[in-house]
Amino acid sequence: MFWAAxxxxxxxxxxxxxxAILGPTVFDRILALNMFGTKxxxxxxxxxxxxxxxxxxxxxLIYALMNxxxxxxxxKYARFGSLGSDAKRPRSQL
Amino acid sequence: MPRALVVFAVLxxxxxxxxxxxEPLTIGLGVASCAFVAWFTTRLEPGPxxxxxxxxxxxLLLYVPWLLKEIVIANLQVxxxxxxxxxxxxxxxxxxxxxxxxxxxxxxxxxxxxxxxxTITLDLRDDTVLVHALSKGSSQGEMDRRCRHVEGQS
Amino acid sequence: MxxxxxxxxxxLVSGGLFCIIGGIGIIRLPDFYTRTHGASITDTLGAGLMxxxxxxxxxxxxxxxxxxxxVKLMAIAAFLLITSPTSGHALVKAAYARGVRWNQGDxxxxxxxxxxxx
Numbered sequence: 489m490f491w492a493a494x495x496x497x498x499x500x501x502x503x504x505x506x507x508a509i510l511g512p513t514v515f516d517r518i519l520a521l522n523m524f525g526t527k528x529x530x531x532x533x534x535x536x537x538x539x540x541x542x543x544x545x546x547x548x549l550i551y552a553l554m555n556x557x558x559x560x561x562x563x564k565y566a567r568f569g570s571l572g573s574d575a576k577r578p579r580s581q582l
Numbered sequence: 583m584p585r586a587l588v589v590f591a592v593l594x595x596x597x598x599x600x601x602x603x604x605e606p607l608t609i610g611l612g613v614a615s616c617a618f619v620a621w622f623t624t625r626l627e628p629g630p631x632x633x634x635x636x637x638x639x640x641x642l643l644l645y646v647p648w649l650l651k652e653i654v655i656a657n658l659q660v661x662x663x664x665x666x667x668x669x670x671x672x673x674x675x676x677x678x679x680x681x682x683x684x685x686x687x688x689x690x691x692x693x694x695x696x697x698x699x700x701t702i703t704l705d706l707r708d709d710t711v712l713v714h715a716l717s718k719g720s721s722q723g724e725m726d727r728r729c730r731h732v733e734g735q736s
Numbered sequence: 737m738x739x740x741x742x743x744x745x746x747x748l749v750s751g752g753l754f755c756i757i758g759g760i761g762i763i764r765l766p767d768f769y770t771r772t773h774g775a776s777i778t779d780t781l782g783a784g785l786m787x788x789x790x791x792x793x794x795x796x797x798x799x800x801x802x803x804x805x806x807v808k809l810m811a812i813a814a815f816l817l818i819t820s821p822t823s824g825h826a827l828v829k830a831a832y833a834r835g836v837r838w839n840q841g842d843x844x845x846x847x848x849x850x851x852x853x854x
Contacts, residue, residue: 489741489744489745489748490748492745492748492749492752493748493749493751493752493786493789495752496749496751496752496753496755496756497752497755497786499755499756499759500755500756500758500759500778500782502759503756503759503760503762503763504759504762506763507762507763507771513768513831513836515768515827515830515831515834515836516768516771518827519762519768519771519772519775519827520762520775522775522823522827523758523759523762523775523778523779526778526779526783526816526820527755527778529783529812529816530755530782530783530786530787533786533787533790533809533812534748534786534790537790537793542794542802542805542808545805545808545809545812546600546808548812549808549811549812549815552812552815552816552819553815556819556822556823559823559826559827560823560826563823563826563827563830566830566834567830567833567834599804599807600808602801602804653780653781654781657754657777657780657781660761660773660774660776660777661754661757661777664757664758664760664761664764664765664774664777665757665760669764669765671765671766671770673767673769673770692825693821693822693825696776696821696824696825697776697780697817697820697821698776699773699776699777699780699781700773700776701773702769702772702773702776702824702825702828703821703825703828704825704828704829704832705829705832714769714772714828716770716773
């Protein structure tokens with residue numbers, strides 16, 4: 489029965505990938521990437537149950553953490569053009 | 583220093599809960615890494631420390647089920663809009679007055695708006711929220727009232 | 737335990753269905769700001785239902801150590817519920833500051849200065 493959930497997740501990942509390729513702006517691509525990452529977390533969890541090794545959930549949790557930090561980092565780069573603390577930061581946008 | 587001790591205790595209990603293996607080597611590694619992270623946090627500036635009391639957490643606990651119910655309802659609405667062939671959307675930017683006044687209450691309000699599909703918060707300043715909505719009509723008045731209640735007004 | 741299996745089945749399949757609906761939304765909706773609502777569906781109800789379905793799977797052997805799996809599933813769900821609005825808000829705010837256009841409706845700008853600066 490986990491196959492049905494897996495197929496749903498994989499179809500969603502394909503759709504997100506299509507949007508990442510089409511996306512007219514860079515923000516569409518980041519949105520699709522973020523969604524792809526969330527689906528990866530779900531996929532790891534479902535696969536863990538499918539093969540009977542629920543310790544995969546630890547990997548899923550780590551992936552969720554890294555996906556969040558990665559999205560924020562890419563956004564910071566897209567917005568300020570640098571990741572360092574010396575990034576030129578418009579005063580009004582803290 | 584007490585803050586570092588609290589961080590250490592929380593991290594170590596999480597480690598012990600997560601690992602499920604209780605041998606000297608893994609526990610030792612856990613203690614070492616938790617101590618390192620606790621030392622690391624002393625080098626960070628302490629963030630804002632909002633004042634909370636027990637009543638706040640209790641009211642928050644009552645607020646969450648209502649929020650989950652709202653999320654499910656909004657999900658069904660947006661799903662129906664997306665699935666219908668004509669896609670009857672009327673996207674718009676709205677300025678909504680923000681009832682909660684403390685930073686904690688405003689954060690709760692803005693996060694609740696964003697978490698509900700169909701509405702997303704863009705900006706918050708001067709006690710108004712800039713919201714992008716997929717279509718007209720949502721339960722923001724009710725959400726505003728409940729957030730103010732959680733915050734402690736009235 | 738056939739009842740639990742059926743409940744879990746229903747939750748997993750409906751979670752997958754909501755994920756696909758959000759995926760269709762992210763393709764069909766016309767501009768960036770509306771697409772974020774499609775992504776919001778998969779992040780809340782899609783992920784929530786699917787994790788709930790997996791959580792029901794742990795119940796038959798709850799006392800033999802499966803409670804730890806349930807705790808981990810709930811931690812993942814709570815983490816997704818906290819980070820999803822944060823990254824969503826950061827995304828639209830960055831797009832708004834960069835001046836990404838929206839399709840229709842008159843726009844009450846909070847501060848016109850920001851548009852000029854960028």
